[in-house]
Amino acid sequence: MTPTSDGNTARAGQTRKRTRIQEENEEKILDAALEVFSTYGFRGATVDQIALLAGMTKPNLLYYFRRKDDIYLAVLRRTLEMWLTPLEALNPEGDPAAEITAYIDRKLELSRDDPKASRLFAMEIMQGAPILGEILSGRLKMLVDEKAAVIRRWTGEGRLAPVDPYHLIFMVWATTQHYADFDVQIRAILGERVERADHFETAKRTLERVFLGGIATGTNNSS
Amino acid sequence: MTPTSDGNTARAGQTRKRTRIQEENEEKILDAALEVFSTYGFRGATVDQIALLAGMTKPNLLYYFRRKDDIYLAVLRRTLEMWLTPLEALNPEGDPAAEITAYIDRKLELSRDDPKASRLFAMEIMQGAPILGEILSGRLKMLVDEKAAVIRRWTGEGRLAPVDPYHLIFMVWATTQHYADFDVQIRAILGERVERADHFETAKRTLERVFLGGIATGTNNSS
DNA sequence: ACGTCCCTTGACCAATTGGTCGAATTTTCG
């Protein structure tokens, strides 16, 4: 994993104009790469497999991304912003319970709508985060510190039950991403129920209820 | 991934006596294999790497496990029972809140004491559970169905807030296993705090509080 | 229609992979 971080896609004739074909093919490649990397991780994925799924030959793929590392990096980059957004959107001025509910909802929707992104990060982190490591202890840590401070203020003001803000955030990550990362297991256990329209709603309602019951102060949400 | 499921370890002279050396080496191999498979998954792991970590040559390793599949299978098998135990131990006759608390504690301790096992299953499931698939929809599903019925009874009797039992179990899995699977991320964010003695206690307390607050009926656990 | 750049690919390469084999070494046990 060499730090081949040149500007964009490491194609041959460096900063040309971006052709139509280039645009199309890079997208096809990144889609295929997301699929493969999110299933097998960096080491388990093969360039041939990605090329096949992208509908092109391996040398052709390597014309757009010269090394396996470059593809991986590009996919991670493309997915990163989307992944950080939900927590960034947590509003310090809002109502605690409503903000946390909204955060759970956003994360859960992301797990439903883009499970591959979730799995991609999961694989990267489980393999020791060789690429994302710096971002985790840099940008992500700063973001979490900031939002944890907000939550701590809320609990300090008595607007939230006294829970450790970091572990609360971890719990939200864990529970929401679980639906993407362990989809296969959930399907095995719930069977065809997963296909039913209310499956997602049930998951959401359960998460909201447990979290809100666990952190709300004063009134006890029953019913 | 051929179904080479012969009795035990697929060694050459089939059902001999199990030598001392055999016992020792198989253990060394399985330990090394757990380390490697749990980090890179089946496809990302290499036999050479496992052999190196086990302190022997590749042909020597392959004398004990003839194929990569056999090693993988043996590791999964060795880890499976331990992994199912906590849920099996959930006592239908016990006090709902106490039983669920105890379940959370057991799972969390397992994540702390054997994070590699957690990661091994996570990798297997994320790669589509090619091996464990049948167990997930067979034995695991039966176990979960059974315990979900217990929880449903509890909520029906008003001894637990009305939450979907399956998703409640998923939440416990997600939150507890998160500490093993995403250890690297947690370390990046919490920094040296992870090393402090009270880290585990804080995690446990937070989980218990949120879950119990979320599912307890009647009294509202604060402080 | 033409020249220029872009795109595509078959053939190829060195390294790595999972796995075999036979010869040598060590362990076991009567």
Next chain:
DNA sequence: CGAAAATTCGACCAATTGGTCAAGGGACGT
């Protein structure tokens, strides 16, 4: 001890891997 069995490992193999290269085919503005 001594022989049979168990273990170890260097050498080897075919397949797969990430990656290169040169030559041909296509797109596009003029």
